[in-house]
Amino acid sequence: xxxxxxxGGISGLGVAYFLAKLGAEVEVFEQKYLLYGAxxxxxxxxxxxxxxxxxxxxxxxxxxxxxxxxSEIKFNFxxxxxxxxxxxxxxxxxEKEVEYQKSAGLKVKxxxxxxxxxIFPDINTNAFxxxxxxxxxxxxxxxxxxWGLAKGCRELGVKIYDWTPAEVVSETEVKVKNEVKKxxxxxxxxxxxxxxxxxxxxxxxxxxxxxxxxxxxxxxxxYIDPYIIHSNGxxxxxxxxxxxxxxxxxxxxxxxxxxxxxxxxxxxxxxxKLVPKLRGLSILRQWSGVYDETKNGKPNFGFxxxxxxxxxxxxxxxxxxxxxxxxxxxxxxxx
Amino acid sequence: MDGRLxxxxxxxxxxxxxxxxxxxxxxxxxxxGETVAAALYAAGVRIFSRSFRWHRPRGFxxxxxxxxxxxxxxxxxxxxxxxxxxxxxxxxxxxxxxxPNAEKDIFxxxxxxxxxxxxxxxxxTKFTNPxxxxxVLSQLRKMTGFGKPPKAVYEGxxxxxxxxxxxxxxxxxxxxxxxxxxxxxxxxxxxxxxxNPFLGGQLVKQTxxxxxSAKHKAGTRGIRIAKILxxxxxxxxxxxxxxxxxxxxxxxxxxxxxxxxxxxxxRIKPKKIIIATxxxxxxxxxxxxxxxxxxxxGGVQTLMNVYGIYPGTRGLIVGSGNVGLILSxxxxxxxxxxxxxxxxxxxxxxxxxHAAKIRRLGIPIYxxxxxxxxxxxxxxxxxxxxxxxxxxxxxxxxxxxxxxDFICVAxxxxxxHELLYQAGCKMKFVPELGGLVPLxxxxxxxxxxxxxxxxxxxxIEEATAAIMSGRIASIHATVALGYGGExxxxxxxxxxKDLQEFRAGPFGEKIVSGIAKCMLSS
Numbered sequence: 001x002x003x004x005x006x007x008g009g010i011s012g013l014g015v016a017y018f019l020a021k022l023g024a025e026v027e028v029f030e031q032k033y034l035l036y037g038a039x040x041x042x043x044x045x046x047x048x049x050x051x052x053x054x055x056x057x058x059x060x061x062x063x064x065x066x067x068x069x070x071s072e073i074k075f076n077f078x079x080x081x082x083x084x085x086x087x088x089x090x091x092x093x094x095e096k097e098v099e100y101q102k103s104a105g106l107k108v109k110x111x112x113x114x115x116x117x118x119i120f121p122d123i124n125t126n127a128f129x130x131x132x133x134x135x136x137x138x139x140x141x142x143x144x145x146x147w148g149l150a151k152g153c154r155e156l157g158v159k160i161y162d163w164t165p166a167e168v169v170s171e172t173e174v175k176v177k178n179e180v181k182k183x184x185x186x187x188x189x190x191x192x193x194x195x196x197x198x199x200x201x202x203x204x205x206x207x208x209x210x211x212x213x214x215x216x217x218x219x220x221x222x223y224i225d226p227y228i229i230h231s232n233g234x235x236x237x238x239x240x241x242x243x244x245x246x247x248x249x250x251x252x253x254x255x256x257x258x259x260x261x262x263x264x265x266x267x268x269x270x271x272x273k274l275v276p277k278l279r280g281l282s283i284l285r286q287w288s289g290v291y292d293e294t295k296n297g298k299p300n301f302g303f304x305x306x307x308x309x310x311x312x313x314x315x316x317x318x319x320x321x322x323x324x325x326x327x328x329x330x331x332x333x334x335x
Numbered sequence: 336m337d338g339r340l341x342x343x344x345x346x347x348x349x350x351x352x353x354x355x356x357x358x359x360x361x362x363x364x365x366x367x368g369e370t371v372a373a374a375l376y377a378a379g380v381r382i383f384s385r386s387f388r389w390h391r392p393r394g395f396x397x398x399x400x401x402x403x404x405x406x407x408x409x410x411x412x413x414x415x416x417x418x419x420x421x422x423x424x425x426x427x428x429x430x431x432x433x434x435p436n437a438e439k440d441i442f443x444x445x446x447x448x449x450x451x452x453x454x455x456x457x458x459x460t461k462f463t464n465p466x467x468x469x470x471v472l473s474q475l476r477k478m479t480g481f482g483k484p485p486k487a488v489y490e491g492x493x494x495x496x497x498x499x500x501x502x503x504x505x506x507x508x509x510x511x512x513x514x515x516x517x518x519x520x521x522x523x524x525x526x527x528x529x530x531n532p533f534l535g536g537q538l539v540k541q542t543x544x545x546x547x548s549a550k551h552k553a554g555t556r557g558i559r560i561a562k563i564l565x566x567x568x569x570x571x572x573x574x575x576x577x578x579x580x581x582x583x584x585x586x587x588x589x590x591x592x593x594x595x596x597x598x599x600x601x602r603i604k605p606k607k608i609i610i611a612t613x614x615x616x617x618x619x620x621x622x623x624x625x626x627x628x629x630x631x632x633g634g635v636q637t638l639m640n641v642y643g644i645y646p647g648t649r650g651l652i653v654g655s656g657n658v659g660l661i662l663s664x665x666x667x668x669x670x671x672x673x674x675x676x677x678x679x680x681x682x683x684x685x686x687x688x689h690a691a692k693i694r695r696l697g698i699p700i701y702x703x704x705x706x707x708x709x710x711x712x713x714x715x716x717x718x719x720x721x722x723x724x725x726x727x728x729x730x731x732x733x734x735x736x737x738x739x740d741f742i743c744v745a746x747x748x749x750x751x752h753e754l755l756y757q758a759g760c761k762m763k764f765v766p767e768l769g770g771l772v773p774l775x776x777x778x779x780x781x782x783x784x785x786x787x788x789x790x791x792x793x794x795i796e797e798a799t800a801a802i803m804s805g806r807i808a809s810i811h812a813t814v815a816l817g818y819g820g821e822x823x824x825x826x827x828x829x830x831x832k833d834l835q836e837f838r839a840g841p842f843g844e845k846i847v848s849g850i851a852k853c854m855l856s857s
Contacts (some may be wrong), residue, residue, distance in 0.1 A: 029560050067465065074463040080472060100466050122484070218414045219478035240472075242480025261593045261602060264496075280412060280489030286584075 001333060004029065004174045004183040006166055006197060009039035010142075010317055011310045012158075013149035014325030015332075017069075017277065020156035022333045027159045027183075029166035029176065034146050037191045037300035038317060041289030043214060043237060043245045045227040046138040046319050047084040048106055056104050059316075061323035066140065069322070073155075075148030077140050078240050082225035084137020085116065087274075089231050091130035098132045109133045119226060127274045128230060139227050139237045142318060143177060167256045171306035186334050187308045189325075192255060192290035192303050194300070194311035207292045207312050212250030213263040215286035216243040217278070223276075234270040244278065246271055249315060252293070259286045291315060299324055308332055337364075338377040340643040340669055341691070344555075348643035354424035359436045370430055371417035372398070372405045375644040381627045381714040383407065385432040387447060387481075391440040392713050394627025398637035400530065401615065406432055406481065412489065413482020419499050430483045451487035491598040500526040500575070502812050503592060503605035504805075505582045505754060508536020509798040510790025511611035512564040513805030518609075518812060519571035521819035525605065525809075527568070528594060529581040534568070535561030536613055536800060537633060539641060541661075557798060558640075564802075577601075585758035589786050607785045607812040610755055611805060614769065614791040616750035619653060624744075628715025630747035632658045639669055647741035652676045652719050653706050657797075659745035660689035667696050674739045676700045679727070706742065707734065715741055750792045758786055768794030768847025776857035777831055778811035779804055787812060794844055803834040 001024040005012045006117060015054070016026045017081035046066075048059035066079050078208055083113030088094040098110040111133050115127035119133070120313030150160055167175040168188070174181050188197050195207040219242035229235040229249075238244030248267055272279045294300050310328050313320055337571050340348060349366025358375060365374035372383070376395050383405045384393040393404040399417040408429040409415040418427065433440030449601065453461070462471040502518045504511045507529030515527040533539060539556025554561070568574055580596040587609065592603040616631030618624065628647065632654075635646045650666055652659050655678035663673045681703050683690045693700065710717035722733035749770040756762055760773040760781035773781040773788045780787050787808035790801035810827040813819050819826075838847050 070468065071463055071465055074460065076459050076463060076468055078458065078471075078472065080476070090675075147459070219481045220413060220484050221482070222476050223484045239475060240479060259584070259586070261584065261591055262591065264584075265600065276488045277485045279493075280485065280491060280530075282414070 001025065001185070002183045003027070003185045003187060004166070004181070005138070005187045005189055006168060006174070007037065007190035007193070008034045008146075008150070008160060008162060008189075009037045009139050009148070009189065010145060011191070011321040011325055012187065012335045013153055013315065014322050015156045015189060015328045016153050016160075016309055017156065018326045018329030019332060020153060020158045022154050022329055024333065026153070027155065028161065029164050029174070029239075030160070030162045031165040031193070033162050034150055034160070037141060037237075038094060038289045038291040039142055039146055039191070039239055041214065041237065042142055042315075042318055043227075043247060044083065044140040044318055045229065045235065045237065046079070046140050047086075047134055047227070048082065048319065049097070049101060049108060049132055049134050049137070050316075051100060053068070053104050055298065055316075055320065056101065056106055058327075059319045059325040060106075061326070062320055063123055063136065065322040065326060066145075069148065069152065073148050073152035075144060077145045078149060079138050079140045080240065081136060081138045081144055081187060082227065083119065084134045085119070085226045086132040086134075086230065087116070087128035087230040089129050091175060091236065094130050094132055094231075099286070107135060109135075113260070120224060120228070122275050122277050123228075124274055124276055133226075137227060139239070140318060141240060145318070155175040156305075168307070171201065178261075185306055185308055187310050187328065187332070187335065191311060191317075192292045194292050194309070195284070198304075198307075198309075200223075201307065205300060205308065205309075206295045207300060208219055209255045209290050210250040210252050210253045210293055211254050211256065211288055211290050211315070212247055212315065213259060213267075213286065213288040214245065214247030215267060215283050216245045216285050217281045219243050220281075226316070230270070230274060232270060234267070234274060236271055236275070244271075244281070253326060255290050257288050257290065259288050269284070291317065305334065338379060338645045340645060342670075343643070344668055344690050345468055346643065348642060352645075353544045353551060356422050356424075356426040356428055358428050359430060359438070365422040367422065369422050369642055371409065371420050371422055371426070373418070373638065373644055374422050375417070375428070376638065377380050377642075377644045380438075382430075382438045384430060384437050385433070385443070386625070389446040390433060390440055390444075391441075391446050392627050393625070394438070394714065395630070396634055396637070397631060398634040408482055411486045412837070415486060429800055494599040495602070497604065498526060498603045500524045501605070501816050501818075502526070502609060502809065503528070503603055504609045504611060504809070506536065506611035506613055506790070506792075507531070507534040507578070508611060508613050508790060508801065509538055509560070509564065509575070510608070510613075510792075510801035510805035511536070512561075513802040514609045514611060514789055514809035515574050515576075516564065516567050516571065517806045518818075519568070519574035520808035521773050521810070521812045521813045521823050522573060523816060523818050525571075525574040526577065526605070528577045528582060530579065530581040531676060534565050534578065535831045541798070554695055559729045560798065565757045572739070575779055582754060584814040585754055585786070589758060589783060606816055607787070608758075609787045609789055609805070609812065610758075611790045611801075612754060612786075612792045614750050614795055616744070617747050619706070619746050620743050621675065621706050623711070626707060626709045626711055627713065628711065628713050628741045629709055630741060630743050632662045632743055635662060635741070635743050636665065639665065639671075645669070645671060646743075647715075647739070648652055648672060649674050649739045649741075651706065651720075651737050651739040651742045652745060653742060654678065654747070655680075655685055655690070655700060655702070656744035656745060656747065657685035657689060659743075659766055660685040660693055662743060662745060663693050663698055664689065664696070667698070673698045674737050675720070677704045677706055678702045679705050679723060683726070704728065709742055710736075715739065727747070744806060748791060748795045750795065752792060753785070755781060755792065760786060760788075763853045765794070765849045765852050767845045767852070772853055774853045774855045778827070778857055779808035780811060780855075780857065782855060785812075794846060794849055800834065800837060800846075803830065803837060806830045807834060840854050
């Protein structure tokens with residue numbers, strides 16, 4: 001089985017790793033450098049608080065795979081289980097969500113703002129009405145995940161070509177540097193660039209690109225344990241380096257990687273409203289990233305002809321991609 | 336001992352009211368108008384922080400808010416650059432790295448041990464056993480971060496202002512001031528911003544007289560040139576000057592610029608932008624080059640000429656370019672001994688007149704020599720220099736111990752290119768110009784239309800050339816906006832010719848060949 005994977009992000013390297021373990025001959029093509037896409041630009045929040053049984057299962061499986069792969073590849077991803085807090089201005093809706101997730105077997109708790117204060121004393125209890133707390137939620141540093149997966153892939157003989165744009169010319173052919181190469185299966189794991197590949201091949205899809213902006217503050221001694229996300233779109237957490245990493249959930253539309261001043265102003269307002277003590281902190285860096293999402297919020301997964309779709313993870317790529325990559329590898333080997 | 340200068344042949348230090356600040360709880364005498372870092376230095380404090388990994392001592396270094404070595408907690412606010420904050424009576428200043436504090440840090444032991452047990456990158460590759468991994472991670476997390484989380488909610492009121500202008504000039508040194516004057520005089524609405532509380536950039540440290548023709552302000556001391564330019568600026572009502580204002584980002588191809596002025600966010604909407612952010616000092620690789628007491632020339636000049644504080648009692652100067660030579664002279668002027676000047680090249684780099692002055696004062700200049708290492712545990716207590724062979728390798732047996740308590744590295748400058756890079760200007764590494772510089776037209780416009788570079792940020796020269804290049808950029812921008820008519824167009828061509836003539840001499844050769852490598856057709 002000869003497989004070409006388009007995209008060197010978490011889904012592409014993930015599927016390459018699992019395929020190689022099952023004995024496939026795999027080549028990964030990354031148009032820029034590893035970490036250029038959303039896998040290198042996200043804030044590393046890991047959760048299973050989804051409104052779909054399959055997504056919950058896959059997220060839990062992904063968390064197990066992180067543990068397993070760290071030991072297997074002998075590389076630490078700096079996975080820190082500090083919990084995942086979803087804050088909401090709509091307690092009734094959130095309570096329903098928590099009930100559903102509980103029924104699906106997820107250990108998640110519905111909390112009042114006062115309960116949240118016990119987890120994170122500096123939070124402003126007036127800035128939200130209720131919270132859903134997933135104790136096993138985590139923050140991961142996305143870079144070592146990619147470095148580690150790349151290491152694991154290479155040790156299994158996977159060829160990773162960075163700075164190598166690959167044009168998918170047919171369902172089984174990839175054009176690289178004017179040379180057309182043939183494969184049994186092509187995996188479309190190109191994140192925000194997946195739709196372009198599909199459109200060129202005439203494969204129907206509802207993928208749309210979302211741009212999201214993010215920033216980090218100066219480094220402080222660690223004091224924010226959970227990953228926090230608010231229904232107004234704000235999210236923040238504290239990295240292993242002590243920086244407060246945060247952003248605002250993006251909107252579908254432009255695909256540029258430009259940063260904006262509007263974002264900084266909006267983020268600063270929302271973040272200091274939620275955690276007033278962040279006022280006066282300096283922001284050190286800002287950047288943006290793009291990802292692809294589907295209309296129903298579930299990944300675009302499975303064969304379309306000879307092309308395997310492994311994209312459309314939305315903002316949950318870090319929480320879901322590994323389990324889907326593992327499942328994809330099995331389906332590809334069966335084909 | 337009080338480390339403050341009292342008598343100086345050229346400079347007068349007017350110190351403000353005496354106040355007391357508290358450093359790790361200890362009272363320290365200071366004067367209003369001094370920065371916290373300067374006051375601590377005058378009181379003999381040499382360790383300001385510890386390095387993140389090895390816990391090596393970090394001290395006073397750049398003096399202009401760039402290097403982060405002086406970050407401390409000030410009145411409960413973490414990560415304050417103390418070289419940029421002025422003393423206030425009763426101010427509580429604490430070091431934030433090291434235990435119990437940066438001066439007496441028990442983790443300083445890490446310097447000797449950490450690489451043996453925990454080489455770089457170990458947090459990814461070691462402790463991969465699941466049980467150990469989680470434990471190590473939780474311990475690692477305790478060691479990370481710099482300042483303590485704020486104890487109280489910061490009281491500053493966030494303010495916000497939108498400013499529109501024809502031309503935004505970033506940087507109020509010689510290039511920026513010249514740009515503002517020349518655009519302003521033709522009627523363009525100019526906003527000049529500088530991150531410092533004063534204009535003049537590095538001119539304010541330059542107590543020596545300039546060379547060249549009278550037209551280029553030769554014979555005038557740098558510090559005086561800064562005053563002359565500022566006076567000219569004040570006469571132009573359509574030039575607005577904002578000091579203590581730091582530009583942090585250029586957005587949307589230059590249509591919007593973000594800046595902070597203390598607690599205020601400025602959203603600037605300029606039609607043209609002139610970047611005149613100057614340069615950074617380069618450092619040199621040698622053993623212990625991070626010891627407190629190893630400085631850049633600019634840091635020493637700021638300490639001595641701006642705040643009137645002795646950098647030490649006896650210095651070793653590395654580099655015999657004009658900066659190194661002038662600094663040696665300035666140190667002697669202030670009553671500080673200079674042990675020697677060391678130069679790696681076979682001849683002195685700076686102007687002959689400066690070198691002759693140094694020689695007359697009896698300072699030895701060692702050409703074909705380099706500094707091998709700084710001596711001392713917590714601060715510089717000496718240095719070892721050695722002769723170099725033709726291949727730039729130290730000759731065994733030629734080592735000499737130099738008795739000194741500070742080392743000043745004056746080995747040139749690199750353009751402060753960040754804003755240009757961030758704005759998307761095409762950049763190129765040109766060694767003749769000191770590093771990464773923007774591609775530009777003869778009018779100093781970069782590859783992004785409407786964004787110009789002027790002064791050292793476009794290539795390391797000196798103040799006279801900076802003034803001339805600021806003039807070219809600003810008149811071109813002014814003409815492009817429809818100001819000045821034929822007169823401005825004529826002056827623009829004159830200004831270009833002027834600078835070409837100025838660079839025509841032997842000292843300009845390197846610059847001219849460097850610029851040829853990054854020319855865009857206009």
